[in-house]
Amino acid sequence: MEPIKLHFEYTEADYQEFLLNYFWKNQSRLYLLLLLFVFIVLFFTFKGSFLSPEFLLSCMLPVTMMIALWWGVMRFSGRRSFQMNLQFQEPRTGQIDPEKISITGQTFSTDFMWAGVQNVEETRNLFLVYNSKANAVLLPKRAFSPTQLGDFKKIVSEVPGLAFAWQRK
Numbered sequence: 001m002e003p004i005k006l007h008f009e010y011t012e013a014d015y016q017e018f019l020l021n022y023f024w025k026n027q028s029r030l031y032l033l034l035l036l037f038v039f040i041v042l043f044f045t046f047k048g049s050f051l052s053p054e055f056l057l058s059c060m061l062p063v064t065m066m067i068a069l070w071w072g073v074m075r076f077s078g079r080r081s082f083q084m085n086l087q088f089q090e091p092r093t094g095q096i097d098p099e100k101i102s103i104t105g106q107t108f109s110t111d112f113m114w115a116g117v118q119n120v121e122e123t124r125n126l127f128l129v130y131n132s133k134a135n136a137v138l139l140p141k142r143a144f145s146p147t148q149l150g151d152f153k154k155i156v157s158e159v160p161g162l163a164f165a166w167q168r169k
Contacts, residue, residue, distance in 0.1 A: 004151055006094040008143035014126060015082040016075065018138055021123050023074070038063065094139070098155050101129060101137060112137060119163040120156050127152065 042059050082088055090105035101112045112131055121128045127139040144152060156164050 001098070001151060001155075003095045003097040004144070004148045004155075006096070006139070006143040006148075007091070008094070008140050009091050010082075010088050010138060010140070012079055012082045014138055014140055015088065016078045017123055017126055018128060018136060019074070019078045021121065021126075021128060022134070022136075025121075035063075094143070096152060096155060098158065103137060114155075114159045114162065117159070117162060119165070121165045122167045124167070 087105060087107060090107065092103055092105045094104070095102045098114070100114060101117075103110050103112075112129065116131055118130045118132065121130070121136075125141055127141065129137040129139060131137065139152075141149065153166065156162060
């Protein structure tokens with residue numbers, strides 16, 4: 001099989017998609033449990049008037065506003081991180097073969113051996129190649145031809161012991 005050759009640039013949307021995936025994968029359970037705990041406490045505090053206008057204004061509105069504020073902060077901090085990291089904005093070339101992934105930009109060059117990859121996840125627009133729990137190589141799907149997409153999935157599926165999750169269609 002010929003190596004897969006890619007040419008791409010990251011967009012802010014790529015970075016935001018990675019951050020969202022990372023959040024849901026690693027931190028969402030904690031936040032959902034905390035939110036459930038808050039709702040249980042509120043339910044027992046307002047037993048008789050759980051759906052009253054007083055409850056909705058005094059409890060649900062602030063909780064909803066805090067969730068919206070958190071979401072806005074996440075989007076803003078992701079945008080700012082992307083804009084501050086000039087290396088993210090460099091054009092990149094990549095080569096993927098059964099032994100490794102090589103990514104080269106204007107100011108860097110890195111090789112990742114498949115043996116050091118922990119898992120590969122497919123999102124709506126990206127392949128995320130995690131080489132640790134927090135770091136991933138982002139490979140935009142738009143950089144792949146239809147044939148290369150199949151070849152990439154074949155390479156990943158043939159790496160012994162590598163966990164991967166493809167999106168359901």
